[in-house]
Amino acid sequence: SQTIHQWPATLVQPVGSPLSLECTVEGTSNPNLYWYRQAAGRGLQLLFYSIGIDQISSEVPQNLSASRPQDRQFILSSKKLLLSDSGFYLCAWNGQVMGQTEAFFGQGTRLTVV
């Protein structure tokens, strides 16, 4: 069966420090991968998606970047964190379940920038 792993679960980082969040998917090949952010008082917002290795699309302008160095690995990064980067970050992939395309999410990373 397919599983999605995210780490770390929680992270507290000072303003101006770098960031690297990692997501890996098991049990599938060539998945579409996504990074979402859930900020306080706001709904989940799509940040990046990837349809293949080194193929990244950004949905919103921001202080973050994404990379996909391997088929089942998706990384969210920042060179210098801002206070506004605080939030709950979720990695997702879409796959087929009983012939229907469905989204599956990781357990998330709670990022607090101080």
Place this chain on the structure above:
Amino acid sequence: KQEVTQIPAALSVPEGENLVLNCSFTDSAIYNLQWFRQDPGKGLTSLLLIQSSQREQTSGRLNASLDKSSGRSTLYIAASQPGDSATYLCAVNRDSGGSNYKLTFGKGTLLTVNP
């Protein structure tokens, strides 16, 4: 631009009550709609997926309906239990049906079921 609204923002009910959560979206050109459950500090668990051509889906005590033309979906929970307490999120897939799956989410309904 697709916008998804969920009403109410919060709901508190006694155990055993049947309840309805509402979701509306502004652009009816959706591929499908998915309901999720989110426990505090956790990721999202998929509950039900409704394709744009379908009217409803059922799973156990959950029933989700879709009226695509009016831009509405409801999630019906029968005989609610304290374990149902969570935030329920509605999301629409705004792609035209290709391999990408880009979801637009509502802000969710926080459900509390009191014993």
